[in-house]
Amino acid sequence: MIDRPQPYVGSARLPVPAGLGRGFVLASVFVCAACGLVYELELVAVASSLVGDSVTQASVVLSVMVFAMGVGSLLAKRLRCHAAAGFGYVEALLALVGGGSAMALYASFAWLGGARVVLVLTSFTIGALIGAEMPLLMTLIQRIRAQDPGGAVADLFAADYVGALVGGLTFPFLLLPLAGELTSGLLTGVVNALAGGLVVQWLFRHDLRGRARYRLLAANGCVLSLLLVGTAFVGPFEEAARRAVYGDDVRVAVHTAQQELVLTGGATRAEWPAAGELRLFQDGRLALRGRQARAVHRGLVRPAMEGGPRDRVLIVGGGDGLAVREVLRFRGVREVTVVERDPGVVRLARRDPGLRALNRGALDDPRVGVVNADPFDWLRERVRSDAARFDVMISALPAPEGSAGPKLYSQEFYGLAARALADEGRLAVRAGAPGGRARDFWTVDATLRAAGLRPCPYGAGRRFLLARPAKPAPPTCLGERRTRVPPSTLMHPRYAE
Template identity: 50%
Template sequence: MSTDVAALGTYSRPARTGLLFATFVCAACGLVYELALIAQGSYLLGDSVTQTSVVLAVMVFAMGMGSLAAKPLQRRAALSFAAVEAALALVGGLAVLALYVSFAWWDLYWPSLIGIAFAVGALIGAEIPLLMTLLQRIRRQDAGSAAADLFAADYVGALVGGLAFPFLLLPLLGQLRGAMTVGALNAIAGAAVVLGLFGAALSRRDRLAVGAATLAVLAVLGVAFAGSGVVQRTARSQLYADPVVHAETSAYQNIVLTRSAPLSAGAPDIRLFLNGDLQFSSLDEYRYHEALVHPVMDGPHERVLVLGGGDGLALREVLRYPGVQQVVEVELDPAVVQLARTEPALVELNDGSLDDPRVRVVVDDAFRWLRDATGEFDAVVVDLPDPDATATAKLYSTEFYALVREVLAPDGRVVVQAGSPYFAPRTFSCILATVRSAGLGAVPYHVTVPSFGDWGFVLAAPGGPPPLTIDPPAPLRFLTDEVLRAAAVFPADREPQPSEPSTLDDPRVLRLATSEWRRY
């Protein structure tokens, strides 16, 4: 009989239960680390498919390497398990913070992501052989039954960790502090297994080492937890040229609002960023929103649908028309709507449009909402983020524009923001082709928005290409009949080209957008 078995004596059943519960906890922690890396990468770069593929591939490979590396550690399984859990708690708990810092200061995002994913995966992979050895030392049983018990606890733990991350940790603690809290739990679980179940088999020196290492890990994580807010604020100053006046991480994205000092007697520049991408600058956003909204309003416009545009700026232009009786604003992220309703600088910019009595705000995914929508709209404004991420690519598909067509009145119009025909000409052409593939007649046009550069739009209607004209109730700051006529003319090197449409099955627009914007 081994020393560990002798130490456990007749308490093998409670000891096995305790070890399997620790397996459950460690598995939950491991999956949280994995999801935190994927989520942080999506917030920073937006390409969730690439992030997920890289993290999963590297971690699974590293888990195999970690399992092999753990073979010689089985001779001192309890002490080795304590060391592995302490290291995993430290690396996993600080993983998101390290990734954020490497992105903000050192521009080493990809090497850091791969290195951290490999380290976390290797340590997770080392857990299973050590846990199997400890389980067999408590009570020996055939390999199949032992593996079944261990993997059942492991997979159930992974389920709990996977659900806890989006529904509990992110809303309550955020990514950085959520990962640190899980790291602390991981360290405590590892120490509890070793000291509580196998402490009698360890020397006094080993017990002290395990306790000291656990306390050291908890101290590091505690300091990092307390200082994470300062690190975030300092990192944002590296990422954004102007002072950050508001920052939050919602369930969907990272939201940052900056405000520059006014130039001489001019107004300050208010800028909104979602996942690091500029959404507007207050100095020239009127150019974008006038070009987006007023051509589609030169027709029936009693009932208007706005998809996206939770900042209320497109809505502001729509509400300039006295003939508008009802507007439905569909925005995915309630945090954006709340910010646009409560931040004084944004309320002043959007004229309080989100609280106009003619407006009904719906918090929902635009694609999902359209599938269940009833009634018809005279004008539809599609003001959605660029299709450079998996989540937004579906909103530039044939299927999506077919749903838009279903809610359009027979004489209605739809306008789509279509990206830059200069920086991403193939993406622009693909969006134009996709709109047309849904049975809409479409006309492209583009204007200059200094913060964005050359920016394009697509105006469409069910009965054929609508005339590109405007009839605003009052003169606009930027858009005139002459400017709009010129907007329909493209230079020879940027004329829209024939393109295959983008679909849910083949999201060409995502591949084109990521490849073209990568150069800038």
């Protein structure tokens, strides 16, 4: 591979002492690294909410960006002779692409029908620009004061890694809760453009001659203007994209700390013919449909409630109140505990007239207690404290395909559920449909068995599993063959939806 001649490394004319100049460069490395990681996490978060399967989206973003960083490092070799101008243009373009990446994904998903291609292209572009930063910064810091290359690299990477730590913690705990995904990206782009522009336009301004300085200044000004204007139009953009995805009957849209909740259609049955059937979407996934909601939850709850004692009932998920409504229809229920991770779902189910009409205000019943916590952690702490056991457990979670909480379908979770059940307790689980995604259904079945429970499939249309604590199997004679009972024979028509 033929490399270009080494750039001239001379002492740069700085407006401050050399030591302070190096400090400014390292500070810019810190800020740019923080912004780069925010872009990365933002891409993963937006892609997971739009497409689902967070593991796949994170793998795609990380692998493409790391590969692109290597490509960007090679391409940056051609810019070393003009390191200051090159770094300025790289940061301006990175701020524009990274800051607008979330809006680009939303626009592609809403109006083009998919976001995978845009996700890969955006990840590659951001990765290439991030990879181009380090060679240029290495050249700039050596121009301030020549030093051992190993020491210079150590300083740069130290600032880079610390900045990545700060960016990684700032995004989920500060930016996302306070500003949301789209505004967070745009504001991060503004910070990125200011950090890069300040280093070049002030610290290395003598390296820019004549028109080059004004062209770079104009580029930074255009980028900052576009990002700031974008923050002013985030609201109308989200509304237009939401209507393109869900239709014109969007009635409520709420961003919680965990997800986006969207209600479409009329609030009452009388409004459904004209305004559309009531539907609840959680991060773009249909979670509830008005005409089917009661039948689905009745099919899930009734077999477990009719199978024995039902004094104490635990509902995992179920913040919409529909499973609670079905549970309260049975006599003898003294206590119902609802463990819902997202308090926004419970708040919406209590206040929205459409959801409240479906659940009939079940969440306000004095026998019902709502706990806003992660169900896995809450159940583990309860088992450790040896608290009273439950007669019935209802897992009112979405079917395992595309589920946002895979650990709630794990052997560990079902093992905790088995320990929290009374001797005659029952656990009802929504497991999907054998005719649709058979692998998901039978994976849940096998996981329940591995956790010491005896599952039995039931339901028509949708498929559920009713599990009880396993009892020791009677000994079999030598040579006796065990035959597998076909699942269809276990589905009682009484529990058909």
